[in-house]
Amino acid sequence: MEGTQSDQGFQNLKGLIIQHLSLDCHQYKDSYLKRRLAVRMRARGVEGFDNYADLLRVDPIEHDQLMHDLTINVTQFFRDEAVFRVLENDVLPLLIYHKVMDEDQSINIWSAGCSSGEEPYSIAILMKELLGEEFDNFSTKIIASDIDKGVLEKASEGIYLPRQVVNVPKQYLSKYFIFNDGMYQISPDIRDMVQFRNIDLFTSTAGSNFDMILCRNVVIYFTREMQERLYMKFHRSLNSGGYLVMGNTETLLGDAASMFTSIHSRERIYQKTEEFHRSK
Numbered sequence: 001m002e003g004t005q006s007d008q009g010f011q012n013l014k015g016l017i018i019q020h021l022s023l024d025c026h027q028y029k030d031s032y033l034k035r036r037l038a039v040r041m042r043a044r045g046v047e048g049f050d051n052y053a054d055l056l057r058v059d060p061i062e063h064d065q066l067m068h069d070l071t072i073n074v075t076q077f078f079r080d081e082a083v084f085r086v087l088e089n090d091v092l093p094l095l096i097y098h099k100v101m102d103e104d105q106s107i108n109i110w111s112a113g114c115s116s117g118e119e120p121y122s123i124a125i126l127m128k129e130l131l132g133e134e135f136d137n138f139s140t141k142i143i144a145s146d147i148d149k150g151v152l153e154k155a156s157e158g159i160y161l162p163r164q165v166v167n168v169p170k171q172y173l174s175k176y177f178i179f180n181d182g183m184y185q186i187s188p189d190i191r192d193m194v195q196f197r198n199i200d201l202f203t204s205t206a207g208s209n210f211d212m213i214l215c216r217n218v219v220i221y222f223t224r225e226m227q228e229r230l231y232m233k234f235h236r237s238l239n240s241g242g243y244l245v246m247g248n249t250e251t252l253l254g255d256a257a258s259m260f261t262s263i264h265s266r267e268r269i270y271q272k273t274e275e276f277h278r279s280k
C-alpha cells in the first residue's frame, strides 16, 4: 500500500513539474528522476513526494534549483580528446572539402545540449583553424542550444575559470582567449560564430539544413522512446551526408539506427545515409 501511495505521489509530482517547470519530465527515465528528486528532498529536509510537491508549489527558488539539478550541466572544452582529434583531422576537413567541391559556402552546425558553451566554442575554434584564409569566404554558423537558461547566459558571456580551460590546447588558448582578471574570455571572432538558443529537445528543434549535429552526453537520462524520437528528428534536421556526433556511452536506437552509417564507431560519429540507400 505504501509503495502504491508513494508511486501515486511520484506521478502527481511529475504532473506538477510539467505544470510549474514546463518540463515534460515523462521523457526522463523514472530511475533518473527519482535520484535527482531525492537529492533535492534531502537538501531541503523534506520526506515524501507529496511534501516535496507542497514545497514546490510555494517556493519559486526551489523551481530553479530543481530545474538546474534535473539538467546536469557537466561539460569541458574538447571533451574526450580522441573525438575532437577525429573531428579535427578527418571529419571536419572532409566536410569542408565537400563544401568546396559543391561550391556551397554555408556550413551549419548544431550543438544540442551545449551547457555553458565549451562544446560549441571548441567546434568554432576548429572550424576557424581549418578554414584558415578561406574563413571569410564561408558563412559558418553554429547554433548552440540548451533547455537551461542559466547555463545559456554563462555560455553567451563566454568567461571561464582557469580550471575550465585546462583541456584547451596551449596554442588555441593564447590565440582564442583573452586573459583578464584571472579569467579567460572567448575572443570575439569565436563568440560571433555561435548563436545560443533556449530549446527543449523534448518539444522542439533548431530547424534543418545542418551539416553536423553534436548531441553528446544529453540523452543518457531520456527514456528509450524519447531517444528514438530525437534521433529521427536529428535525421530530418541533417543534410544528406551530414554528421551526428554522440556521447561516448550513447548508442543510436530505433529506426534511426539503420538510417545512419557509423563512420567512427569508438568516437560515436555517424553519417546520414544517402536518400537512395534508405529505401533498400
Ligand SMILES: C[S@@+](CC[C@H](N)C(=O)[O-])C[C@H]1O[C@@H](n2cnc3c(N)ncnc32)[C@H](O)[C@@H]1O
Binding pocket: 070, 071, 072, 073, 074, 075, 076, 079, 112, 113, 114, 115, 116, 119, 145, 146, 147, 148, 151, 199, 200, 201, 202, 215, 216, 217, 218, 247
Ligand atoms: C552533461 S551536459 C552535456 C554538455 C555537452 N554536450 C558535453 O558533452 O559536454 C547535458 C546538457 O543537456 C541539457 N539538457 C537536458 N535535458 C534537455 C532537454 N530536454 N532539452 C535540451 N537540453 C537538455 C542540460 O541542461 C545540460 O546542459
